[in-house]
Amino acid sequence: MQAAKSKIYVLMGVSGCGKSAVATHLAQALNAALLDGDFLHPRANIEKMASGQPLNDDDRAPWLAALNDAAFAMQRTNSVSLIVCSALKKAYRDRLRLGNPNLSFLFLDGEYDLIAERLRARQGHFQKAGMLDSQFATLERPDASEIDVVRIDISRPLPEVVAAAKVAIESEE
Template sequence: MGVSGSGKSTYAQRLAQHCQAKFIDGDDLHPRANIDKMTAGTPLTDQDRKEWLTRINDAVYSLQHKNESGVIVCSALKQAYREQIRLNNQPLLLLYLKADKLLIEKRLTERQGHFMKSSMLASQFATLESPEAEALTITVSADLPTGEQIQVTLEAIAKLT
């Protein structure tokens, strides 16, 4: 989880591949109306996110029900969103890509072909409620190279088990 542009998709894909786990991009679970709204540069409201969070919660449930490992990437910026994802699911590990605004601003202005626009950056940071104090949360610096992020993550997971 983390703000748009923190590198969640790249990181999650590599982590899933390394762990031989299923990769699910939360962006693919957004309803059409959300994608249209973000493409137009309009930040989503909590109401807009309800169906999306339910879809992510269902994806977690499906993985757990089938006894599969998975990595689901999504912003999950507020604690309430993370609680919705965890609702009625077994405990799950949250990986937080922590980034500063300058790094994200640079990345978003360089990024092509994504519906999240750099003009929405302020709303991302305004919405962000840091999960660092939440149980089963690992914080990883977004400015590390992806390989180092994976190494930090695997070392932190090893300490949890």
């Protein structure tokens, strides 16, 4: 398959917004390849987050480079690919876009209180609930200049969020 006909969608947003859950359901519904970007974090990043420390831009640089390369490879072999990645800053999104013209973002957007409640209920993830403040502080909400970003409201039940994301993807085909 030629890369020009392939699309990569990065499901982005703060920790707890539902990126992994939405991506898992979307991948199944669309028969799409799926990569959870957390799997590409270097060991030092995982250990840092697990200890309750937020990552800085220097920590994220090798991770974003690995994600960029993964996006490039995925679009060469899959018609639709999904990557789960927080992509909180515009500079991070720009890094992912570099050399990947078929890449778009689905911004899973929700209110702080809703996401905090979800994080409190979550177990087994290395992101600590207390780090949500740093996630929101880091988040640079996409504006109108980022025409490749679609905002998805996460206040609805998961099946409705997945359906909205699926519609966003299918409307680009």
